Amino acid sequence: MQDTEIPTWAPRYASREARMQASEIRDLLKLLDKPGVISFAGGIPDPELFPHEKIETYYQRILSDPSSAKRALQYSVSEGDANLRAWIARHMATKGVTCGADNILITSGSQQALEFLGRLFISPGDTALVTAPTYLGALQAFSANEPVYDELKIENTNRTATSYEQAARNAGGNLKLAYVVPDFANPSGETLSREGRETLLDLARDLDIPIIEDSPYAALRYNGEHVMTLQGLDILKCGSIDTSRVIHCGSFSKVFTPGLRIGWVCANREIISRLTIIKQGSDLNSPAINQAVMHLLASELFDAQVEKAVASYRIKRDVMLAALEKHMPDGVTWSHPEGGLFIWVTLPEALNAKMLLPKAVEEASVAYVPGHAFHADGSGLNTMRLSFSLPKVEDISSGIERLATIVKNAIDNKA
Amino acid sequence: MQDTEIPTWAPRYASREARMQASEIRDLLKLLDKPGVISFAGGIPDPELFPHEKIETYYQRILSDPSSAKRALQYSVSEGDANLRAWIARHMATKGVTCGADNILITSGSQQALEFLGRLFISPGDTALVTAPTYLGALQAFSANEPVYDELKIENTNRTATSYEQAARNAGGNLKLAYVVPDFANPSGETLSREGRETLLDLARDLDIPIIEDSPYAALRYNGEHVMTLQGLDILKCGSIDTSRVIHCGSFSKVFTPGLRIGWVCANREIISRLTIIKQGSDLNSPAINQAVMHLLASELFDAQVEKAVASYRIKRDVMLAALEKHMPDGVTWSHPEGGLFIWVTLPEALNAKMLLPKAVEEASVAYVPGHAFHADGSGLNTMRLSFSLPKVEDISSGIERLATIVKNAIDNKA
Numbered sequence: 001m002q003d004t005e006i007p008t009w010a011p012r013y014a015s016r017e018a019r020m021q022a023s024e025i026r027d028l029l030k031l032l033d034k035p036g037v038i039s040f041a042g043g044i045p046d047p048e049l050f051p052h053e054k055i056e057t058y059y060q061r062i063l064s065d066p067s068s069a070k071r072a073l074q075y076s077v078s079e080g081d082a083n084l085r086a087w088i089a090r091h092m093a094t095k096g097v098t099c100g101a102d103n104i105l106i107t108s109g110s111q112q113a114l115e116f117l118g119r120l121f122i123s124p125g126d127t128a129l130v131t132a133p134t135y136l137g138a139l140q141a142f143s144a145n146e147p148v149y150d151e152l153k154i155e156n157t158n159r160t161a162t163s164y165e166q167a168a169r170n171a172g173g174n175l176k177l178a179y180v181v182p183d184f185a186n187p188s189g190e191t192l193s194r195e196g197r198e199t200l201l202d203l204a205r206d207l208d209i210p211i212i213e214d215s216p217y218a219a220l221r222y223n224g225e226h227v228m229t230l231q232g233l234d235i236l237k238c239g240s241i242d243t244s245r246v247i248h249c250g251s252f253s254k255v256f257t258p259g260l261r262i263g264w265v266c267a268n269r270e271i272i273s274r275l276t277i278i279k280q281g282s283d284l285n286s287p288a289i290n291q292a293v294m295h296l297l298a299s300e301l302f303d304a305q306v307e308k309a310v311a312s313y314r315i316k317r318d319v320m321l322a323a324l325e326k327h328m329p330d331g332v333t334w335s336h337p338e339g340g341l342f343i344w345v346t347l348p349e350a351l352n353a354k355m356l357l358p359k360a361v362e363e364a365s366v367a368y369v370p371g372h373a374f375h376a377d378g379s380g381l382n383t384m385r386l387s388f389s390l391p392k393v394e395d396i397s398s399g400i401e402r403l404a405t406i407v408k409n410a411i412d413n414k415a
Numbered sequence: 416m417q418d419t420e421i422p423t424w425a426p427r428y429a430s431r432e433a434r435m436q437a438s439e440i441r442d443l444l445k446l447l448d449k450p451g452v453i454s455f456a457g458g459i460p461d462p463e464l465f466p467h468e469k470i471e472t473y474y475q476r477i478l479s480d481p482s483s484a485k486r487a488l489q490y491s492v493s494e495g496d497a498n499l500r501a502w503i504a505r506h507m508a509t510k511g512v513t514c515g516a517d518n519i520l521i522t523s524g525s526q527q528a529l530e531f532l533g534r535l536f537i538s539p540g541d542t543a544l545v546t547a548p549t550y551l552g553a554l555q556a557f558s559a560n561e562p563v564y565d566e567l568k569i570e571n572t573n574r575t576a577t578s579y580e581q582a583a584r585n586a587g588g589n590l591k592l593a594y595v596v597p598d599f600a601n602p603s604g605e606t607l608s609r610e611g612r613e614t615l616l617d618l619a620r621d622l623d624i625p626i627i628e629d630s631p632y633a634a635l636r637y638n639g640e641h642v643m644t645l646q647g648l649d650i651l652k653c654g655s656i657d658t659s660r661v662i663h664c665g666s667f668s669k670v671f672t673p674g675l676r677i678g679w680v681c682a683n684r685e686i687i688s689r690l691t692i693i694k695q696g697s698d699l700n701s702p703a704i705n706q707a708v709m710h711l712l713a714s715e716l717f718d719a720q721v722e723k724a725v726a727s728y729r730i731k732r733d734v735m736l737a738a739l740e741k742h743m744p745d746g747v748t749w750s751h752p753e754g755g756l757f758i759w760v761t762l763p764e765a766l767n768a769k770m771l772l773p774k775a776v777e778e779a780s781v782a783y784v785p786g787h788a789f790h791a792d793g794s795g796l797n798t799m800r801l802s803f804s805l806p807k808v809e810d811i812s813s814g815i816e817r818l819a820t821i822v823k824n825a826i827d828n829k830a
Contacts, residue, residue: 009685012591012624014538014560022692047485055488056478063471070462073470073674108523108698115697119559123429140696144534145429176427209427259488261702270424277437281555282530282697283523287676290702 015124019143038399039367040386043186043341049309050257051301058296062289072289078280079272080106080264081291087298088250092266095218096232097248099241105272105279108286110216110251110263114141116278117177117212117247120271122147125173129164133344133374133383135186135214138179149376152178154196154203161206178204178211182230183218184340187374187385191338194227201234204245210271216251216263217340219306222314224338231266242268254341255305256297260290313341316388316396323397327404329411334386341389344371346382347407350414353384356406364402430539434558453814454782455801458601458756464724465672466716473711477704487704493695494687495521495679496706502713503665507681510633511647512663514656520687520694523701525631525666525678529556531693532592532627532662535686537562540588544579548759548789548798550601550629553594564791567593569611569618576621593619593626597645598633599755602789602800606753609642616649619660625686631666631678632755634721637729639753646681657683669756670720671712675705728756731803731811738812742819744826749801756804759786761797762822765829768799771821779817 063069079085085101092099107113114137122128124146130138132151139149148171153159168175180200182192192200204211213230231246238244244267251263265275279285297305320343324334331348345368347353354370361367371383388396478484494500500516507514522528529552537543539561545553547566554564563586568574583590595615597607607615619626628645646661653659659682666678680690694700712720735758739749746763760783762768769785776782786798803811 009625009689012536012589013689014534014536014541014591016538017535017689020689020692020696022695042490044490047489050485050488052478052481052484052488056475056484059474059478060471063467063474066467069467069471070465073465073467073672074462075457075459075668075673108701111696112698119429120432121427121429123431126429137696137699144693144696174427176429210424253490257488258490258699259703261698261700274424274428274432274435277435278559280437281435281526281552281559283527283676284552284673285676286523287702287705288674290705 016144016146019146021140021143034361034365037361037365037367038391038395038402040388040391040399041367041369042390043385043387044390045254045258045309045341046312046389049312050259051297051305054297054301055257055293058293059289061296062292068292072292074288076285076288076291078276078285080104080286081288081295084291084295084298087295088264088266091298091302092248095229097229097235097241097266099266102269103241103266103272105265105275106286106291107263107265107279108261108283109253109258110214110249111137111141112282113249113263113265114138114212114214115144116265116275116282118142118145118147119278120274121176121210123173125171126176127164127168127171127173128176129178130376131180131185132376133187133371133380134179134376135181136373138214139376142179147176148173151376152180154192154200161203164207175207175209177209179214180211180230181214181217183215183227184220184337184342186217186340187342187369187371188344189335189337189340189342190344191224191227194233197227197230197233201230201237201246209245211246213246213248215248216254219255220310220313220341221339222310222317241266244268247271252294252298255302255309256294260294262286262290262294313389316391316393317343319393319396320386320388320400323400327401329404329408331411332407341387343386343388345384345386347384348411348414349382351407351410352381354381356410360403360406364406366399366403366406368403431559431561434561436555436558449776449780452776452780452782453806453810453817455803455806455814455818456782456784457805458800458802459805460669460673460724460756461727461804464727465674466712466720469712469716470672470708473708474704476711477707483707487707489703491700491703493691493700495519495701496703496710499706499710499713502710503679503681506713506717507663510644512644512650512656512681514681517684518656518681518687520680520690521701521706522678522680522694523676523698524668524673525629525664526552526556527697528664528678528680529553529627529629530559531680531690531697533557533560533562534693535689536591536625538588540586541591542579542583542586542588543591544593545791546595546600547791548602548786548795549594549791550596551788553629554791557594562591563588566791567595569607569615576618579622590622590624592624594629595626595645596629596632598630598642599635599752599757601632601755602757602784602786603759604750604752604755604757605759606639606642609648612642612645612648616645616652616661624660626661628661628663630663631669634670635725635728635756636754637725637732656681657685659683662686667709667713670717670724671709675709677701677705677709728804731806731808732758734808734811735801735803735815738815742816744819744823746826747822756802758801758803760799760801762799763826763829764797766822766825767796769796771825775818775821779821781814781818781821783818
């Protein structure tokens with residue numbers, strides 16, 4: 001009795017499966033195996049900055065004591081390590097967010113926080129407001145819940161609360177959330193002004209929706225004035241974290257290391273309690289040992305590590321901005337980020353950054369992420385995201401020079 | 416302009432939120448803070464068995480070399496560590512499953528595998544077949560997708576494929592999957608016979624649905640004959656892993672440590688590729704450093720560690736079975752597991768194990784999990800799950816003696 005047919009799985013999948021797509025970045029990264037490619041593609045931190053000796057010391061400290069070792073290697077609570085949550089609560093206070101450990105949930109990176117929030121809020125057909133461009137990992141996390149996207153415009157817009165509500169109703173669902181990366185955004189590199197934040201808070205109040213403030217880069221400011229978190233500003237208005245509608249997502253990935261997979265959500269206790277149940281059903285808890293190590297890292301090293309990372313990335317950003325200025329032809333513009341990992345480049349309208357990428361990799365050995373990947377509607381074809389965090393300083397100049405040549409040739413071919 | 420109302424979040428939640436409930440076990444565990452309680456409740460491994468010195472050595476080995484440290488602390492691929500996947504593929508071959516590393520996805524414990532599979536297959540109203548009792552973490556993982564449950568009966572049943580199909584249609588959806596823990600099941604401790612496995616495979620073929628084989632305890636066999644995995648048996652029929660309809664979930668949590676949060680899915684490449692996309696959108700990847708440590712543990716220590724765990728848990732099982740035999744009154748029955756961590760106790764029909772629990776904790780300082788928590792329909796009120804893995808050997812006898820007294824008193828009160 002043989003049954004050697006490959007099962008026809010697709011009819012068995014849930015309807016949401018159709019919206020779960022591989023990230024384009026993921027497929028792009030396969031291009032980069034080519035030796036000698038200078039990659040401005042991945043938004044990943046420089047491993048030269050990882051405090052690996054300290055991390056080694058902390059694992060050893062925890063594991064060499066049998067009683068702390070047994071605790072660190074056992075199942076643990078879904079909310080996360082109590083010491084780490086307390087540290088994060090104190091850290092949030094420096095961002096204007098007075099809160100306690102019970103306002104914090106530890107997640108496996110902020111990606112997990114976004115995925116949980118999508119599941120908590122979005123039913124199929126509901127509307128999520130996202131900027132254009134926006135972080136593509138957020139689109140991936142939300143899309144599995146079959147939302148409709150509407151473009152969140154904050155400044156210089158005639159969109160009103162009523163127009164967002166009307167659009168959501170027309171799409172057949174309810175307005176559920178607004179998602180923003182206010183500081184040194186992925187991918188645009190831009191920072192939302194204080195006035196823009198106030199406008200967004202007013203809009204969210206009018207719409208009675210939560211704002212997801214995704215803030216993995218906020219510690220990495222290279223120049224300019226600090227702007228208070230959306231959550232801090234909201235608390236100034238509403239009086240306390242437990243009445244705030246802002247859900248803040250933070251991460252240790254960009255400051256220390258993404259390898260321990262530790263991020264957090266800071267929110268009112270009602271949201272934290274719902275997310276904790278989701279965490280329990282999803283993976284029970286994040287590894288206790290990694291959380292214990294991260295607690296030691298954060299307690300003993302946070303400010304020094306931020307200083308080290310800022311000094312290094314500031315140089316790389318400056319070198320990339322100078323190279324863009326020197327080499328890019330007329331008609332190309334770019335953002336001037338005050339922090340973070342990204343510069344956003346806009347090519348002349350007629351150019352297509354997606355089509356240009358294979359040429360850039362093959363002929364110029366340089367890579368980037370085409371900007372349409374960061375648009376819920378697939379627009380932005382003439383844009384690209386450049387990351388300056390990973391390449392060596394000396395490669396940034398030559399990589400931009402090579403990229404500029406590709407862009408010049410493309411402009412000439414269109415002329 | 417004050418806005419000090421607590422936001423009314425509930426109307427904003429997705430409809431699935433109503434099905435995301437905290438595990439009863441979680442709330443129960445809060446009872447156990449009472450000093451002196453002997454707990455048979457949590458199904459958690461004995462930390463005395465954790466190879467913490469080896470684990471310390473392996474973290475050090477990886478982190479003391481700058482180049483392996485940088486790799487281990489960076490983002491990594493969603494599929495998981497290539498060396499670990501290759502080791503697991505070889506390990507699966509010992510279970511009758513010839514497969515390659517591309518048939519393996521690393522997950523954050525097998526809980527994450529169950530959660531991903533629920534999202535991949537179940538649309539609201541679809542039917543999932545589960546045994547009664549079944550693992551409550553699976554119910555939690557699936558329920559967020561708003562399924563209907565139908566009881567999977569494998570042996571001694573007049574349920575037919577047609578009757579399952581009819582029931583699913585009547586419930587308004589499609590039949591999507593069958594879920595089983597074939598070896599030393601959580602919570603029943605029972606093992607599905609070879610004949611039962613063949614019957615289940617035939618049923619799944621008739622229904623054209625996948626079988627999720629959840630197998631975290633299979634290595635922990637204390638006596639009796641090994642029975643081949645469902646996946647291995649299916650491959651005997653269908654010829655290869657890539658035509659198999661069995662999706663096998665494994666875990667290192669019960670053999671080595673749950674603290675590194677490493678499990679896996681072994682399945683046809685189509686399923687692995689879908690789950691990898693879900694993994695990417697959920698948390699990008701499991702910590703590379705933990706996977707690298709687990710690869711060293713598995714490569715260098717697996718058989719020895721299994722032997723150590725089996726020797727220790729066999730004694731505990733035997734002591735618990737002997738104590739039940741000695742102390743439990745007539746009318747109480749229990750399973751005789753050949754492995755795993757659990758014994759399933761059935762009280763006389765009139766007794767309610769949920770109601771009895773506070774009395775057991777307060778008057779006898781002994782705890783268990785009431786069996787209704789493992790029933791999709793909330794039945795099984797006269798059952799309880801006892802775990803023998805965590806308590807000390809000497810506490811097992813006295814704990815069972817104390818529990819038996821509570822049960823005797825309850826029977827007497829009903830008489």
